[in-house]
Amino acid sequence: MVENGVQVIDHLNGISEDTFLPDLIVLDLNMPILSGMETLTRLKSSTRFKDIPVIIHSTSMYELEKERCLKIGAADFIKKPVSFDQMVSTARLLQQYSLA
Numbered sequence: 001m002v003e004n005g006v007q008v009i010d011h012l013n014g015i016s017e018d019t020f021l022p023d024l025i026v027l028d029l030n031m032p033i034l035s036g037m038e039t040l041t042r043l044k045s046s047t048r049f050k051d052i053p054v055i056i057h058s059t060s061m062y063e064l065e066k067e068r069c070l071k072i073g074a075a076d077f078i079k080k081p082v083s084f085d086q087m088v089s090t091a092r093l094l095q096q097y098s099l100a
Contacts, residue, residue, distance in 0.1 A: 003032070004031050005031045005033055005035060005039035006033045006034045008025070008031075012048075021052055023098040023099075024053050024054075024055065024094065024097050025043065025053070026057050027054060027057065028057055029056050029058035030058065030060070037065070037069060040056065040069060041072055044072055044073035054073065055074065055075055055076050055077075055097060056076070056077045056078070057090075058078075059079070059080050060079075076093075076097070078090060078093065
């Protein structure tokens with residue numbers, strides 16, 4: 001787990017070629033320094049990272065942001081849960097993506 005988009009890119013670039021890459025990346029749309037959308041754009045333009053599914057997890061439900069993220073290559077755009085039941089449902093969905 002990292003705190004901002006720059007750390008996401010730095011962490012992934014620090015993984016050696018002979019080590020497995022993550023099965024799934026979950027990004028907050030409103031991360032500091034480098035936003036989730038900017039980080040997504042960089043990941044999807046990288047030949048090494050473009051095939052890793054990326055889920056945008058956000059409090060924002062602006063349809064335009066969702067459409068833009070999906071167009072860039074996000075696997076899904078999920079609204080952050082506000083209840084325990086929604087959190088469990090979100091965790092199950094993320095597990096399904098990581099196992100796919």
